[in-house]
Amino acid sequence: xxxxxxKTQDAVLFYALRFISLTVIGLxxxxxxxxxxxxxxxxxxxxxxxxxxxxxxxxEDQYGALPFIFGTLVTSFIAVLIATPVSILVAxxxxxxxxxxxxxxxxxLVEMVAAIPSIVFGLWGIFYLSPFVKLTLAPFLKTYFGxxxxxxxxxxxxxxxxxxxxxAIMIVPTISSICRSIFELIPAHQKEASYALxxxxxxxxxxxxxxxxxxGISSAVxxxxxxxxxxxxxxxxxxxxxxxxxxxxxxxxxxMASVMANEYTDASSPxxxxxxxYIALLLFFITFLSNLFAKSIxxxxxxxx
Amino acid sequence: xxxxxxxxxxxxxxxxxEAWFGDFQAVKGINVKYCERTINAIIGPSGxxxxxxxxxxxxxxxxxxxxxxxxxxxxxxxxIYDKKIDVVDVRKRIGMVFQKPNPFPSLSILDNVVIGLRLxxxxxxxILMEVAETCLKxxxxxxxxxxxxxxxxxxxxxGQQQRLCIARALAINPPVLLMDEPTxxxxxxATAKIEExxxxxxxxxxxxxxxxxxxxxxxxSDYTSFFVYGKMIEHGLxxxxxxxxxxxxxxxxxxxxxx
Ligand SMILES: Nc1ncnc2c1ncn2[C@@H]1O[C@H](COP(=O)(O)OP(=O)(O)OP(=O)(O)O)[C@@H](O)[C@H]1O
Ligand SMILES: [Mg+2]
Numbered sequence: 001x002x003x004x005x006x007k008t009q010d011a012v013l014f015y016a017l018r019f020i021s022l023t024v025i026g027l028x029x030x031x032x033x034x035x036x037x038x039x040x041x042x043x044x045x046x047x048x049x050x051x052x053x054x055x056x057x058x059x060e061d062q063y064g065a066l067p068f069i070f071g072t073l074v075t076s077f078i079a080v081l082i083a084t085p086v087s088i089l090v091a092x093x094x095x096x097x098x099x100x101x102x103x104x105x106x107x108x109l110v111e112m113v114a115a116i117p118s119i120v121f122g123l124w125g126i127f128y129l130s131p132f133v134k135l136t137l138a139p140f141l142k143t144y145f146g147x148x149x150x151x152x153x154x155x156x157x158x159x160x161x162x163x164x165x166x167x168a169i170m171i172v173p174t175i176s177s178i179c180r181s182i183f184e185l186i187p188a189h190q191k192e193a194s195y196a197l198x199x200x201x202x203x204x205x206x207x208x209x210x211x212x213x214x215x216g217i218s219s220a221v222x223x224x225x226x227x228x229x230x231x232x233x234x235x236x237x238x239x240x241x242x243x244x245x246x247x248x249x250x251x252x253x254x255x256m257a258s259v260m261a262n263e264y265t266d267a268s269s270p271x272x273x274x275x276x277x278y279i280a281l282l283l284f285f286i287t288f289l290s291n292l293f294a295k296s297i298x299x300x301x302x303x304x305x
Numbered sequence: 306x307x308x309x310x311x312x313x314x315x316x317x318x319x320x321x322x323e324a325w326f327g328d329f330q331a332v333k334g335i336n337v338k339y340c341e342r343t344i345n346a347i348i349g350p351s352g353x354x355x356x357x358x359x360x361x362x363x364x365x366x367x368x369x370x371x372x373x374x375x376x377x378x379x380x381x382x383x384x385i386y387d388k389k390i391d392v393v394d395v396r397k398r399i400g401m402v403f404q405k406p407n408p409f410p411s412l413s414i415l416d417n418v419v420i421g422l423r424l425x426x427x428x429x430x431x432i433l434m435e436v437a438e439t440c441l442k443x444x445x446x447x448x449x450x451x452x453x454x455x456x457x458x459x460x461x462x463x464g465q466q467q468r469l470c471i472a473r474a475l476a477i478n479p480p481v482l483l484m485d486e487p488t489x490x491x492x493x494x495a496t497a498k499i500e501e502x503x504x505x506x507x508x509x510x511x512x513x514x515x516x517x518x519x520x521x522x523x524x525x526s527d528y529t530s531f532f533v534y535g536k537m538i539e540h541g542l543x544x545x546x547x548x549x550x551x552x553x554x555x556x557x558x559x560x561x562x563x564x
Contacts (some may be wrong), residue, residue: 099370189407192365193470197421197477198397207420212411 032284039281042274050278056243058263063275065282067243071253072283075160075235076228078249079167084221087172088210091179096205107180114173122237125166130157130238137161138250155250156240163239164249167231171224178220182213219297226290230283232257256283315382316341316511317362317399317481322376324354324361326369331357333535335376339481339528344503344512346522346543349532350558355515356404358532359483362513363399364392380481397425400479404486404515406466408458408473414450417458417469421477436476443506444472445498464495471499475506482506484514488521500525519559523547531555 004012036043042050046063053064090110094103134157141151155161186209194208210217240252241262254262256279267273317339324332331354339345347355360366361374364385377384385395408417416423418440419433427433437454441447446468450461458469467490474482488496503512503525516522522529523543530540531552539546539555550556 187407188369189403189405190409192368192401192403193407193409193473195365195368196363196396196401196403197424197473198393198395199424200393203424207409207424212409214411 032281035277035281035284039274039277041271042278045271046275046278050275051282054245056259058267058269058272061269061271063271063278065256065275065279067245068254068256068259068279069282070245071160071239071255072229072257072286074249074253075164075167075239075255076225078161078164079171079228080221080225082165082168083171083175083224084217086168087175087220087224088179088217090172090176091183092205092209094176095180095183096201096209107177111173111177113169114177118170118231118233119237121166121170122234125162125234125238129165130162133157133159133162133165133250149247150249153246153248153250156252158238158240159248159250159252160239161249163235163253163255166234166238167228170231170234171227174227175220175224178223179213179217182216182220183209186212215297219294222290222294222297226287226294229287229290230257232261236261256280256286314341315339316380317513318377318379319362320377320379322358322361322378323374324357324366325373326357327371331535332361335537337530337537337540339511339513341480341511342507342509343527344507344514344525346526346529347513347515347532348517348519348522348529348558349538351517353532354535355532356485357535359401359485359513359515362481362483363396363401365396365401397421397477398479399481399483400474400477402467402471402474402482402484402487404489406463406470406490408461408466408469410457410459412458413455414458414461414469415454418472418476421473425477437472440472440475441469443475443502444468445495445502446472464491467491468495468499471502479510481511481513484512486515486517489517496521519547531558533558 042063046053050063050065051069052066053062054066055062055064056067057063094107094110098106134155138151138155138161145151190208190212191204194204199207235255236258239254239258241254241258242252243254243259244251246253260276260280263272264276267276315338319335319337322332322335323330333354335358347359349355357366362378364374366372366374374386377386379385380395380398383390385392385399409420412420415433415437418437419427422433422436438447438451441450446465449465450456450469453460458466461469467487471484471487488499491499500521503514506512514522514526526543528541529543529546531538531546531550531554533554539550539552541551545551546555547559550559
């Protein structure tokens with residue numbers, strides 16, 4: 001067998017690692033290139049105004065991405081709005097209230113929610129959530145908060161809020177498990193410092209657990225947002241897939257991911273295909289930004305923590 | 306040797322106090338009385354339960370999962386382990402300084418000192434500033450931080466952080482102050498400052514201090530207890546303990562033949 005001295009060994013390892021990491025970066029650039037090439041006809045045809053155009057009409061070969069950007073941002077935003085407090089409470093409950101033996105099981109169960117396939121969430125949404133929204137949630141909101149324009153119009157059970165709720169459930173495990181690991185990093189002496197000053201458990205949590213975790217929680221939320229932005233299957237099944245921009249959260253809409261999943265296979269005109277690829281490129285850009293943002297928060301967080 | 310005259314009023318008393326971590330008993334049958342406005346040292350070999358005992362006196366021990374306490378601790382005659390007593394009130398009246406400095410990392414120096422007052426609902430800035438200044442002066446830290454009260458508490462050196470924690474404990478003005486090796490991380494100058502401070506605050510507070518430094522115990526304390534394996538072997542006037550101990554074990558320990 002070939003026997004290498006330690007210096008050559010190091011060199012081999014170094015070049016092998018460098019090769020592998022360059023391959024990964026190369027693959028990323030290659031995917032971008034393919035996407036860009038596929039989207040090129042639409043980019044040259046529509047330019048940047050693609051982003052602000054509201055018409056999406058394949059029959060007349062009119063393509064504007066605004067309804068989908070709107071759908072993606074709104075559903076993800078509502079999902080994060082719902083999932084964040086829930087996740088923080090779940091994480092606090094697991095790390096601060098449950099005895100260790102039980103907390104391990106519960107956090108495992110919560111994390112298993114993340115392993116449920118997207119299509120299963122979609123089916124559950126159709127069979128359970130959609131009737132719930134139509135028959136219970138929508139009438140309730142309309143009765144008590146009907147004067148708010150977000151709750152205008154009829155609900156068919158399929159639409160923005162239904163997709164947002166499923167997204168929220170899907171990202172709770174992500175956000176809560178990151179939050180829990182952040183909370184568990186808080187040293188016992190910090191909590192004791194707080195208790196020793198005569199704080200209640202609630203005050204201790206506010207002072208010694210939540211305050212130093214703010215940036216960590218924010219990055220968990222942004223990572224959850226990233227997951228919601230790109231989620232496809234469940235949303236496609238529940239959002240109604242109409243390229244509309246409406247005030248009401250009960251109205252059907254479409255997201256960037258859902259329009260691709262929904263229309264790509266039937267797209268006949270070359271411009272249609274290119275426009276879908278253009279949307280893919282935009283989605284890629286948005287999730288890239290949100291990931292970058294999460295990373296920058298984590299960096300700041302590790303500086304303090 | 307401290308030989309000031311103090312009152313004989315009992316402020317804190319432990320009655321058959323015992324503490325466990327799971328099945329392991331770390332504190333065994335402690336009976337002791339502490340007089341008001343005295344400094345009381347606790348000495349003993351490492352792992353003998355000094356910290357655990359101290360942590361039973363302000364009910365912090367029970368915050369560790371799987372722990373248990375039995376017996377009584379009477380603060381001015383009232384058992385702090387009584388079901389009717391609110392643990393939050395107990396801790397407001399029995400302050401604690403930990404072995405490792407533990408300022409709150411996201412708070413400024415000023416906020417670290419006054420956080421206890423904020424908890425009690427005091428928000429008036431002039432009051433907070435006044436208390437902060439008094440307590441930082443008592444903790445011998447004022448001169449070093451008066452120009453940077455808004456920097457983070459954790460930006461200070463270890464010794465400064467410890468004095469910050471002392472100021473934080475003093476700010477809520479507890480009649481009893483527990484200190485667990487407060488000077489073990491400090492240089493001789495800072496240590497001298499803290500010892501001076503203890504002599505100072507003795508006029509208003511009762512201090513119970515764990516220390517590994519025998520000279521320190523002899524210098525500053527009125528009474529000393531000696532612990533081994535969770536038991537209090539001897540308790541008495543420091544002048545007696547250090548010159549003329551009753552127990553053989555105590556004698557061996559303070560003369561360095563033990564532990
Ligand atoms: N969290 C814990 N879980 C289980 N056992 C513990 C825990 N903390 C301390 N003990 C045990 O309890 C005993 C007493 O510990 P304690 O910290 O009170 O000793 P100490 O006298 O303060 O020692 P030192 O002088 O080193 O600080 C030790 O035997 C220790 O191993
Ligand atoms: Mg100790």
